[in-house]
Amino acid sequence: MRRSIATVSISGTLAEKLAAIRAAGFDAVEIFENDLLYFEGSPADVRRMAGDLGLDIVLYQPFRDFEGVAPERLARNIERVKRKFDVMRQLGTDRLLVCSNVSPDTICDDGLAAEQLGALAQAAGEAGVTICYEALAWGRHVRTYGHAWRLVNTVNHANLTLALDSFHTLSLDDTPDGIAAIPGERIGFVQIADAPRMQMDVLEWSRHYRCFPGQGDFALADFTAQVVKSGYTGPLSLEIFNDGFRGAPPAATAADGHRSLLLLESLTRETLQAEQAQAGALYHPSAAPAHAQWQFLEFAVDDTARAHVANWLEKLHFRRAGQHRSKDVTLYQHGSAAIVLNAEPDSFAGAFFQRHGLSLCASAFRVDNAREALERAAGFGYQPFLGRVGPNERVVPAVQGPDGSLNYFVNEEPGQPTLFEADFALTDIDGPVEVGPISGIDHVSLSLPAGSFDSWVLFLKSAFGLEATPAVLLPDPYGLVRSRALMSRDRGLRVVLNASVDQHTAAAETVRAYHGTGLNHVAFNTGDIFRAVTEFEAAGVPLLRVPANYYDDLDARHALDPAFLDALRDHNLLYDRDERGGEFLHAYTETLDQRFFLEIVERRGGYDGYGAPNAAVRLAAQARQRALAAKEAREPQD
Amino acid sequence: MRRSIATVSISGTLAEKLAAIRAAGFDAVEIFENDLLYFEGSPADVRRMAGDLGLDIVLYQPFRDFEGVAPERLARNIERVKRKFDVMRQLGTDRLLVCSNVSPDTICDDGLAAEQLGALAQAAGEAGVTICYEALAWGRHVRTYGHAWRLVNTVNHANLTLALDSFHTLSLDDTPDGIAAIPGERIGFVQIADAPRMQMDVLEWSRHYRCFPGQGDFALADFTAQVVKSGYTGPLSLEIFNDGFRGAPPAATAADGHRSLLLLESLTRETLQAEQAQAGALYHPSAAPAHAQWQFLEFAVDDTARAHVANWLEKLHFRRAGQHRSKDVTLYQHGSAAIVLNAEPDSFAGAFFQRHGLSLCASAFRVDNAREALERAAGFGYQPFLGRVGPNERVVPAVQGPDGSLNYFVNEEPGQPTLFEADFALTDIDGPVEVGPISGIDHVSLSLPAGSFDSWVLFLKSAFGLEATPAVLLPDPYGLVRSRALMSRDRGLRVVLNASVDQHTAAAETVRAYHGTGLNHVAFNTGDIFRAVTEFEAAGVPLLRVPANYYDDLDARHALDPAFLDALRDHNLLYDRDERGGEFLHAYTETLDQRFFLEIVERRGGYDGYGAPNAAVRLAAQARQRALAAKEAREPQD
Incomplete structure (x- = not known):
């Protein structure tokens, strides 16, 4: 038409x-x-x-x-x-x-x-x-x-x-x-x-x-x-x-x-x-990926940022799994979660680092048909991108998202070398790396300039075929944050978009720090969150402290078993329950590089949300942490 | 209480x-x-x-x-x-x-x-x-x-x-x-x-x-x-x-x-x-000024800016009426409108110019009782201010407004030298200067950061006792502008506040250019707008051009006399009519220093508004003018 x-x-x-x-x-x-x-x-x-x-x-x-x-x-x-x-x-x-x-x-x-x-x-x-x-x-x-x-x-x-x-x-x-x-x-x-x-x-x-x-x-x-x-x-x-x-x-x-x-x-x-009716002259895109999931998240780093992030990943028991064959790029894995740190100066990541500093410069999605996925995204007007490729390395199609970051589509053919095998010198054969309690990536949360929020909704809906929940408003102590989750039908991909309504929230600061592109946090799945936070704290990961008053109120709202409530309190875990009894237990790390942070989540009984009722508590705790850090930065240490 | x-x-x-x-x-x-x-x-x-x-x-x-x-x-x-x-x-x-x-x-x-x-x-x-x-x-x-x-x-x-x-x-x-x-x-x-x-x-x-x-x-x-x-x-x-x-x-x-x-x-x-009821322990401020009006508007300038503004004022037939006795300050008058250009570096105006550039740094209000007016404003928590005063010059009480600009309260005692006589070497005795068609200041319109809009409403209501009209939204081609008028009971003072909802409007650019304080425009009254614009155009004042389509639509809406409509069109005049037949004829100059501009207005039959239905036409014409200026700045002249 x-x-x-x-x-x-x-x-x-x-x-x-x-x-x-x-x-x-x-x-x-x-x-x-x-x-x-x-x-x-x-x-x-x-x-x-x-x-x-x-x-x-x-x-x-x-x-x-x-x-x-x-x-x-x-x-x-x-x-x-x-x-x-x-x-x-x-x-x-x-x-x-x-x-x-x-x-x-x-x-x-x-x-x-x-x-x-x-x-x-x-x-x-x-x-x-x-x-x-x-x-x-x-x-x-x-x-x-x-x-x-x-x-x-x-x-x-x-x-x-x-x-x-x-x-x-x-x-x-x-x-x-x-x-x-x-x-x-x-x-x-x-x-x-x-x-x-x-x-x-x-x-x-x-x-x-x-x-x-x-x-x-x-x-x-x-x-x-x-x-x-x-x-x-x-x-x-x-x-x-x-x-x-x-x-x-x-x-x-x-x-x-x-x-x-x-x-x-x-x-x-x-x-x-x-409805078995004539479709007329309606636009017919290539099919959306049926079973997409994250293959890896790629961060633009320099040597200093790499050391910093690598230190965090190691405390979270990620394993250094490989080194890129032709570029200054390192692969870390834990369960099915893979993080790539790209310090190659003469590359897309290098240019991204120049502009945005330590940031999420690319996401790779494992799909059944990468060519079809690229055709779909390009058909909706997103710009295809081809990076520099070394000898024998895989050519991976990508499109640029609304912030200019790359979105790779990867498909692995049975019997062929995997992308990681082709491009990296691996320390072991490719496959889930069961080194700790993390099973994979649950969701990625992005902090966006307010003006690009709806562009991202369209991008994820059109290029990836995701579905969106209605938007909610989350109260940060310094202003409101608009938030909306998008997910694939099989829940293999979950993305949360945040845009600050006001100028002084943590989300707004992240957007400014990243010059318009900004990871808010990555959430990792675990099957046993008590084990996960115990192990990570022992390894030196600083978890965000949750005020005692939160647990008193939680008890008043949900009437929890006292021993369970004590366990939540002892581990700084936040808790939510849906109408059908599904449960969500989650913990946050303190912020990394004063911008983004990590989350560990355990979903029980088909819980499908993101703990929105706890967002205000988390945002207030982060604001307190930032205020303390600012105060320490102002006052000379004795 | x-x-x-x-x-x-x-x-x-x-x-x-x-x-x-x-x-x-x-x-x-x-x-x-x-x-x-x-x-x-x-x-x-x-x-x-x-x-x-x-x-x-x-x-x-x-x-x-x-x-x-x-x-x-x-x-x-x-x-x-x-x-x-x-x-x-x-x-x-x-x-x-x-x-x-x-x-x-x-x-x-x-x-x-x-x-x-x-x-x-x-x-x-x-x-x-x-x-x-x-x-x-x-x-x-x-x-x-x-x-x-x-x-x-x-x-x-x-x-x-x-x-x-x-x-x-x-x-x-x-x-x-x-x-x-x-x-x-x-x-x-x-x-x-x-x-x-x-x-x-x-x-x-x-x-x-x-x-x-x-x-x-x-x-x-x-x-x-x-x-x-x-x-x-x-x-x-x-x-x-x-x-x-x-x-x-x-x-x-x-x-x-x-x-x-x-x-x-x-x-x-x-x-x-x-209601003749007991007032209890309610706060009792000093009375608001009963008959306030502008004594003068003071601009912070340097030599270049002074020459630029003086040139405009002279084209508008303002007369250079005096020179300050101890400071580098010049007074211009036309009718009861007085403009003061302050280039004194070691002064409040000098500091204001350093931060804001050419800007409205002070407003002086003629009131019946200046001490009472100051007490009232200070009682509402606005900061009193005392500037440097030369020998025999008048001490004029002032408070700082929400943007830090000064608000002087002046009262003139019968038989005493006026403020202008005390502080200025005047070229003539003080009094309305009937040199042209301008009778006085009709209103002052301020462009504000969105976050200070309601602070200004409170300032003008509390310190001056003004009344406010409900807010309206005006469409600029690059976003919406929130606007609200405040006026004294006798209409001696009228102030219009504008705050841009969006980042790309002219009002938003003004706020950025002025670093948070911003005059949008000054409107001068005239009893004969056709004479005024004819004289000012002849003197070289560039008037904002109004598209012909506006007049076709005006005719469809108001069914005006064809000769009158032609006269409006010929003079680039905008027109509004209220429900009781009151009429508003007004014209705008092009922008001065790419930030603020001037308006000439004629009120007929008790018209009490500001021509809001014409704001969109004006904003579009200004946007076109800015786009042209930007294009000229990009393209080298032949």
Whole structure:
């Protein structure tokens, strides 16, 4: 289907917007009236500018408060709309979005509304224009597409069609299931917007919190499947009012918009195929990896940082498992968790270290089909990357994530040397290294600049096919942190995204320290957390201290067995329990390099979360630790 | 009355919070349970810490979901609350806030609720504790103070009292008028919070958007007057859940909290006096200036900046009216508008220039009683300032505003030399200088860091007694700008505050350029704007160009006389009309020094606004101008 976006969705002047929209891959655009109003030039100039870029102007919008008015007002409304027809002729577009009347004095009379929409259709017909009539969720009388369609169907004029907007339907919890029954040629335009579920006035919600498909909580594939089944073949057009997008650079926003449409199309295709319906001309990406898991995490280091991290890994009983054949790169393993320390100056990691210091510069994912995974990610517009490869070393395909870090796709063929065997001189044959209580990587948690949070959601959903939980707000003593978890269906991959709402939280400091890319922490799985923390503490790993008051409250909330509670307290373990009795026990290390830290987790009984109720306790303890460290740094030691 | 604040209202560790609260002048504090939970130390340690600071812990909170439960649950709830009594004993406080039950399975039976609250009161009596029972606005059954009071009154036990919270009452549009009839000794605690009017779920509104009294839209003086009339003599305590405060430095937030209580007390006192009721022990500040207006605006400059600004002023037909007797300071006048350019290096202005560059470093206000005005501002905690004064020059009292700039209070005595005559060698006798179409200063508009917006609202309300309009959001092409106007009752002073929600707007750039202090623009009044812009353009003042599309839309909206519309278009004038036919005609200059700009306004027929509907057009035109300037700076000139 044709992919379009409304100019109101991104920031900048009209010229900047159109250029960014074209560069992102759209072939069509809706002109939002205010953008024209503020433009220094005529509508014909806008037409030329769009035409030079190869963009079709498929809609002009919005026209407000037309139908259901007193008869003497109708004449004025017709006059008003005819002026807009003149503008449209200059713009070179033949579709006008007309929203249902929101005025308090709108007359509640479907017969009158239909009669006046009929007059509108006739004027439109004379001007060679098609009206797309849309029910606003906060319209005075017409609020649902079903109601709008009854009026359009009553008028039954070729120049009056129905406009759909997913926000107006899904924000009211109205079902989209009636859309398929509307003849597709009677639907003049389809707008798509997602949004997080919020308990607020629907007009405010719509004006400030819309987002791209996949970034919010709406079931948009079901909505779009209904649209396809109706036979509609016009554009799918994003119309996003989002305060964040208004303040973000337009090119990146437009690129996310385009890939969000591709993602929506691909999910709609799956929905339709599951319903054994025709999928139409929807985007068809390569399949997402079915069973991805981390192959390794790669840190950019220099000699000093390597010694520092290696020291920590050794205390956590990681084994130095190999040395890269051609680069200054070391491999550490513990269970299935593998950490690569890359100190090669003349490399991607070296450049990353230059900019970000000690940081997570690459993640490698073991998948069933690396070529297919790369094709999928590249299809969604992520940049493929090929690094320098030594003789006999494996060529590993990768794409760059939103922060510029690399994401490798690795598949191991039976009977062939593994990636580690090919690239590293191993101290032992490749395989899980059972040297201690860690079994593997549970999840990776990233601290992000607030403006890139939703870009990461799209990246992980589109390139990896992950699913997202709703966002939560976590209280740090110095401000709020927005957090959202994404995971694969089989839970082989779990990623937690954090973005600080405020400037003074630990997450915000991490983002600044890393210049925009930031690991928050890596969580390792264990089957026996009491053994793990006992062994690690004995080896000198400093664990984050948990206040005694936490355990008193834990007891009041969960009424735990006293011996178990004592054990938790003695080991500085945090505890959570889900509704089905699943349990989560976890401990944190103090921060490493004053930026990131490590977590040891044990999941019991199918617990699927991340201990969010404990986040405030952890953040307060970390703040205390940072304050102490700052105080020590200020006061000369005796 | 005693002034208290809940620890949840400000950011930081518990130790940081208590220190900031004490430094701000509070003598009492509520301990919010989570702050204790995250504290590394016992409740007795908290008691010692507060005691050492001289802070009383007047309340522990909250205890949730007690009443209206099945009988078997009651025993467990009594056990739960007894543990909290133990904590309170250690904390050294005897008041516990108990919120009305929000649980979906709460039993709707006032008899049962009263019976269980009776059991709670008895347990509290045995422990020497007083329960303060509060109706949450989103309680399952008990949502109003009236309902909560009926239960408390039914139980009729000395250890069960009513807690009031202005948010819970005013958010529901419940009237506070019944409070005065409740016996004051039966009210155990009073919490105060303001909030902007918002159309959203009341729980979300309460948790994220509360603010200090005077910063929001609630009629808090009426609420507090009712409390005083009841005979309540306990603390007034701020309980503010605000996302911004969570991320802001605690000392400044606490200081604003304290002065907001002083302001509320003084407004409550006025309300009570108007009702001829006893004002109790409420704060009584010196009177606000009755007829303040700008005496002058003072810019910090160096030689280059002075030449630049002087050039602009001369094009606007300002007259160079005098030279300071002892400092490198020049006075310009046009009508009653006076601009002072201060290039004295060894002075406050010199230091201000060092840090902020060309900037507004001081504002002088002509008032009837300067000493009283200073006392008032100092009483609200603003820092008095005395600059260097030469022989025979006037000593002018001043306070520092939230950005550190000076605010002088000037009164002129009949028969005495004026300030300008005393301090300046004038080219003419002092008085309005009728050299052109400008009559005076209409308003001053400031660009602020987002975090100081509400501090400025409090400053202008408390020190100057100004009134505020509700905040509006203005769309800049690169993000949203929050804007709010404050004005004196006689409209002699009008100040517009702007804070950018996003990083890339012109307002945000101004804040960065000025390092936290920033004039956005000065608006000058004229009685004939067509004459004014004609003369100024002829003198070489570059006016901001307004796109032709704006006038087409203006015509569609207001159906203006064609000749008038042409005149507006020809002069690049913006136009607004209010509901009573008042009109606003205004024009902007291009930006001066790439940061601030000037506006010429004509008010007709009592128009009282600032042309907010035109802000988007102005912001877009300025963005275009900045983009052009940036392009020219990049491209070498031929």
